[in-house]
Amino acid sequence: MGVEERRQQLIGVALELFSRRSPDEVSIDEIAAAAGISRPLVYHYFPGKLSLYEAALKRASEDLASRFVEPQEGPLGSRLLRVMRRFFDFVDDHGPGFSALMRGGPAVGSSTTNALVDAVRQAAYDQILSHLRVTNPPARLELVVRSWISLAExxxxxxxxxxxxxxxxxxxxxxxxxxxxxxxxxxxDEEMAAVMRDIVKDEPGDGPFSDLVVRLVALAS
Amino acid sequence: MGVEERRQQLIGVALELFSRRSPDEVSIDEIAAAAGISRPLVYHYFPGKLSLYEAALKRASEDLASRFVEPQEGPLGSRLLRVMRRFFDFVDDHGPGFSALMRGGPAVGSSTTNALVDAVRQAAYDQILSHLRVTNPPARLELVVRSWISLAExxxxxxxxxxxxxxxxxxxxxxxxxxxxxxxxxxxDEEMAAVMRDIVKDEPGDGPFSDLVVRLVALAS
Incomplete structure (x- = not known):
């Protein structure tokens, strides 16, 4: 294998292990064994566990960000629901690693990992604004979108x-x-009310947003 | 000053500095100068900046948790609103330090700081359940309360x-x-619907929850 090919293979093996168990618990020895190479050879490609973790996290974060991309067609509620399905697929596949990262254990916190997490949040934010066809979001819309992203996490x-x-x-x-x-x-806020009217105006009677209104009315009565 | 008194004074001085600027930017020299003592004397009481930071964060987190305590009288919405006012008072007073901590910069992330943050979240969660008079929360109630706490953050x-x-x-x-x-x-979920009915049953017509319903009805029409 060439250098880059070997690096990519190691990243894949490491991501698999870091996803299935808390990264704290995964050793370089295990990664070497899973990749079928010696421990010194792992160090030849990556100076330490943190750099291999960061490379694996970079791949995972690009994977997750790519799942946010959704054609800008059809009702907004249904688009968001498809993204949520892909988000939970990702979370399901990377459970222990996702938990360890997002709970901010000391072994996984670094300025690089924080920047990768922020980049995924920003990708989610950008996608939502683009689906809402908003380029200059008012402060209250930014708040709703960013705080909802943290709610989803x-x-x-x-x-x-x-x-x-x-x-x-x-x-x-x-x-x-x-x-x-x-x-x-x-x-x-009137600006947010206008955004809201835009969100609901193309919603079909059987879409997720209409479904919510029906459910809320039933609850209130 | 006695040892404990001096320690408490240093914690107070450090908390003030860590609150006003990102803890990364605060030096032991500055803390020593603000406390009117020598740098070596600071090290006599705290082995390093991290231990002083953790002591300051402990005091801040106990302060914040104490603000969640609210008499269990009157409408729930008004109780929660009073707690939110005190929460924002705290955030206002400790802005840069709060941001640096919650954004998880590497200089402030340690298992001790994570445990302190988690303890504050747990205190908020316990208070809300106690106001709802729920001792064995169903999974969906736990989800609503914990995810709303992250939304508030x-x-x-x-x-x-x-x-x-x-x-x-x-x-x-x-x-x-x-x-x-x-x-x-x-x-x-029927269990959550029962909790919801309990929340709204004692709400006055001019409380925050009734206000929301009035606003939503106006928005929908």
């Missing part, structure tokens, strides 16, 4: 801790949460 | 970044967000 983390709620339900719930947070904000 | 962080929305509005909005997220969850 914490919902995924809580789900991983015991998986006591079916993930399919949480995927829909996060779409509804987005609509609910945007609606709350729209009650304060 | 991210709302405060986004507010600190430019303060483009009046904090008084965000304090009310977070109370409304809680009701909205609980309502969404209640549309899926």
């Amino acid at each position: 914490s919902t995924a983390l809580i789900w991983l801790d015991g998986r006591r709620i079916p993930r399919g339900e949480l995927e829909v719930q996060l779409v509804h949460d987005f609509a609910a947070l945007a609606a709350v904000s729209a009650t304060y | 991210s709302t405060a962080l986004i507010w600190l970044d430019g303060r483009r929305i009046p904090r008084g509005e965000l304090e009310v909005q977070l109370v409304h967000d809680f009701a909205a997220l609980a309502a969404v969850s209640a549309t899926y």
